[in-house]
Amino acid sequence: MNPWGLPEPAFCLVLHAINWYTHEVTLFDPDSRRPISVTIPNPDGPEPPDHDPEFLVAMRKAMHVLGTHLNDLPPECVAIHANEAGNLLDVCTDPDRDRTLTCDYYLLDEYHLPPAVSARTVLRSDLTEVRRLSLGVDLVEYPDGSRAVFKYTTSHPFSLWAELQMLARLPQHPHLALLDRLVLDELTASRVVGFTIRYVAGATLDKDGSVGLFKLKWLKQLLQTVDDLNLRHGITHQDIARRNLMVDPAADSLVLIDFNVACRAGTVKQGSSNPEGKWGERDDVKGVLVCLYDYITRDPTLKDTGEPPFYAYMLQQLDEKDFLDPAKWIKHPDVKLDHDVAEFYFVLMDWVRKRRAGKPLARYTDAPEHLEWPQLPARDTVALRASKERAAGRPVLEWRRPLWSKLDPTRRLLATGRYADEEPPAAASPASADQTAEADGFGRTLRSRQTTPRKRKTTEGRDLDHAAATTTAAIGPARKRRLKQLN
Numbered sequence: 001m002n003p004w005g006l007p008e009p010a011f012c013l014v015l016h017a018i019n020w021y022t023h024e025v026t027l028f029d030p031d032s033r034r035p036i037s038v039t040i041p042n043p044d045g046p047e048p049p050d051h052d053p054e055f056l057v058a059m060r061k062a063m064h065v066l067g068t069h070l071n072d073l074p075p076e077c078v079a080i081h082a083n084e085a086g087n088l089l090d091v092c093t094d095p096d097r098d099r100t101l102t103c104d105y106y107l108l109d110e111y112h113l114p115p116a117v118s119a120r121t122v123l124r125s126d127l128t129e130v131r132r133l134s135l136g137v138d139l140v141e142y143p144d145g146s147r148a149v150f151k152y153t154t155s156h157p158f159s160l161w162a163e164l165q166m167l168a169r170l171p172q173h174p175h176l177a178l179l180d181r182l183v184l185d186e187l188t189a190s191r192v193v194g195f196t197i198r199y200v201a202g203a204t205l206d207k208d209g210s211v212g213l214f215k216l217k218w219l220k221q222l223l224q225t226v227d228d229l230n231l232r233h234g235i236t237h238q239d240i241a242r243r244n245l246m247v248d249p250a251a252d253s254l255v256l257i258d259f260n261v262a263c264r265a266g267t268v269k270q271g272s273s274n275p276e277g278k279w280g281e282r283d284d285v286k287g288v289l290v291c292l293y294d295y296i297t298r299d300p301t302l303k304d305t306g307e308p309p310f311y312a313y314m315l316q317q318l319d320e321k322d323f324l325d326p327a328k329w330i331k332h333p334d335v336k337l338d339h340d341v342a343e344f345y346f347v348l349m350d351w352v353r354k355r356r357a358g359k360p361l362a363r364y365t366d367a368p369e370h371l372e373w374p375q376l377p378a379r380d381t382v383a384l385r386a387s388k389e390r391a392a393g394r395p396v397l398e399w400r401r402p403l404w405s406k407l408d409p410t411r412r413l414l415a416t417g418r419y420a421d422e423e424p425p426a427a428a429s430p431a432s433a434d435q436t437a438e439a440d441g442f443g444r445t446l447r448s449r450q451t452t453p454r455k456r457k458t459t460e461g462r463d464l465d466h467a468a469a470t471t472t473a474a475i476g477p478a479r480k481r482r483l484k485q486l487n
Contacts, residue, residue, distance in 0.1 A: 152194030234364025
């Protein structure tokens with residue numbers, strides 16, 4: 001079991017390299033916030049077998065191997081080697097093989113935020129970790145004891161750009177969790193490493209049995225909130241699902257969270273470094289329709305996608321017409337509603353008809369209170385190899401932290417990943433010749449295979465909706481990757 005209550009450890013795919021005799025799968029562990037490379041045998045050679053054209057079996061096996069041995073690995077482990085049975089053959093701690101990334105975070109001034117927002121900052125080292133919620137999302141405590149949700153990135157600040165700008169500029173709304181403070185690095189106190197949003201002490205709708213009686217007024221609140229976002233501000237959330245809807249017991253209301261894939265209407269993605277834009281056939285009217293149908297009926301076909309259980313369904317793959325038939329809206333026995341299903345259905349369908357009959361926004365600027373923010377600052381490079389930065393004597397913002405299963409409950413863990421009673425890490429200094437020399441044995445052998453392979457394919461990791469993959473995850477199509485991006 002992991003910090004998020006999932007039956008399998010959750011890992012993100014960073015890189016998959018296929019050689020003649022081995023698979024090397026680099027996985028990011030969001031629990032300890034470190035990448036680990038897993039090398040396992042490759043019985044098929046560089047060409048994928050017909051039954052597994054994307055080498056999914058190998059990637060899932062690597063995830064299973066790492067999940068099995070993760071608790072037994074030393075904190076400085078950067079790679080492991082396992083046999084066909086999944087037993088460990090070797091553990092590598094060679095810093096040269098560490099694929100940890102760091103980055104040049106954007107300066108606070110580069111965001112050009114409203115003055116009132118820019119003034120609300122907190123240092124990362126002043127936050128105390130309370131609970132780990134998901135990849136890049138933790139529940140934290142401010143110095144005054146109040147709580148907030150901390151959202152951050154360890155290596156790709158562009159992934160938070162649009163979300164931060166959006167949450168900072170939306171007006172206060174009772175059914176949205178908006179930006180509270182900007183989190184700055186403790187090394188310079190000038191670079192934004194993440195942000196906090198207000199903490200809602202409730203449960204999301206995907207936590208079966210934790211919500212209790214679902215109320216019709218909550219649905220009406222959601223419909224009005226979506227109208228406000230879409231029609232008033234020109235914002236499309238793109239990910240309205242049970243996991244992103246929370247019940248606030250104190251206010252007796254529904255709260256929409258997680259704007260990490262939200263975009264302004266009419267914007268187009270411009271590569272991976274500027275990800276804002278429409279994501280397939282996803283719109284918020286269909287999102288609300290499918291979400292409520294999923295909550296009320298618990299239709300098992302919506303989970304039969306090969307994705308992890310917390311992804312349930314991929315909205316862009318569904319046809320809205322399949323959810324309009326009232327005969328399909330049969331309440332699951334475990335679901336409790338304060339009105340008949342028919343009442344929920346009629347309220348929802350009346351809203352759907354009105355929205356579909358109205359003229360959709362062609363571009364966010366057509367909205368009466370649309371939001372504007374600057375483009376991403378120009379950068380020659382954002383993601384950098386942390387080991388090379390340390391070797392060059394440049395400071396690196398460290399993110400690694402103890403595994404959830406190994407936390408010391410008697411000590412206070414900071415959002416930096418270190419305990420409050422530990423000394424802050426010293427500034428990096430140039431590495432000695434001994435530190436930069438090639439490692440013996442396992443590390444050197446793998447490196448020689450990588451530099452002179454007879455034939456090689458690579459698969460690039462990508463964000464998978466909420467950026468976590470388990471051993472049951474389906475990885476996207478195999479693609480070429482330039483290894484120099486990580487070397």
